[in-house]
Amino acid sequence: MNEKKKVILITGASSGIGRQTAIALAQQGHIVYGAARRLDKLQDLEAFHVLPLQLDVTDEESRKTAVQTIMAATGRLDVLINNAGYGSYGAIEDVPLEEAKRQFEVNLFGVAGLTQLVLPPHATATRWNNH
Template sequence: MKTVLITGASSGMGYQTAKLLAKSGFQVFGAARNITPMDSLKDLGVTPIKMDVTSQASMQVGVNQIIQKAGKIDVLINGAGYGSFGAIENVSIEEAKRQFDVNVFGLVALTKLVLPLMEKQHSGEIINISSMAGRFSSPLAGWYFASKHTVETLSDSLRMEVKRFGIKVVLIEPGVVKSNWSKIAMKKLVDSSMGTKYEQAAKEMEKKNNQLYASKLASQPALIAKTIKKTIEDKHPRPRYLIGFGAKPTIFFNAILPTRLMDLIVPKFM
């Protein structure tokens, strides 16, 4: 029975992944700042762990709790993260730093705590929840997209570094998936744009995104959960899994079309 640690497990993709893996016989520890939403998962065997990925002490305490109970961590799923949208001109440096603290530095800090355990057992898997946003760019979302580009680059480097220790590193790159993520990102966008030259563009982007994420086109979080389960069970998982509505065509066209053409196309759909 593999022991799995999932951050961001209180909602969305993280919650569905914890639920599916627990039902499939894995020993699951679900980590989040607010663990109350995970009460419903306890009957399935999920152990909630209170953890803030921006606090080194909090992460160390959480990892220690898992080691005391399970003695190992076979799989780390770095799912904690949020979207902070807004024009680069408008977003404060403090908010930009927080975006990276949660989406990048928290991910890396927890990985650094878990890696020695995996190296000792000469096996393990690090699954980083990135986004199709890590493969192209968009207006009014630069800091979020930059954080996911960084996760992509760091994951590629880490994969090559730890292969010698029997550790796999996998990137999950979702497209449009139903969750509260969009609501948070759009609120950040509107708040940062209020009273500025970007206010109207921000409202238009909010309307488009809210409609898309509420539509039948948006993929269900369970799709991501099933893909993550597949990567854990596969002896030779792919380095990347581009899944969910819009992900594959967006990245395909970004790869083949000239930059100037993408600069015209992307704003029409974001």
């Protein structure tokens, strides 16, 4: 494989910035997996050589399956672009806590969970396991 050709996973590829970025990276010759929950919204990305992948970043099993799918096909994952997310705005007295928690699940813990899956273990990781 050309060393400059990266295997890339970009989340939130079914619309907006993620979709356009996935297309641009595929046009540069990279192997691009475009992920989101709505597989139907990803299908037409195949015309741009983006590989559609179903993924809910809030779901641990879904995250594992997505990464395993890529590793089984390519043996590597060079770049993760944590783009999936959304804004939820309002005064604190107006935003239901369930909605606030949901946003953290997507924008924060989804990012952290996926990042942990693709990064190699850090040398100091055991110090957390001891607590």
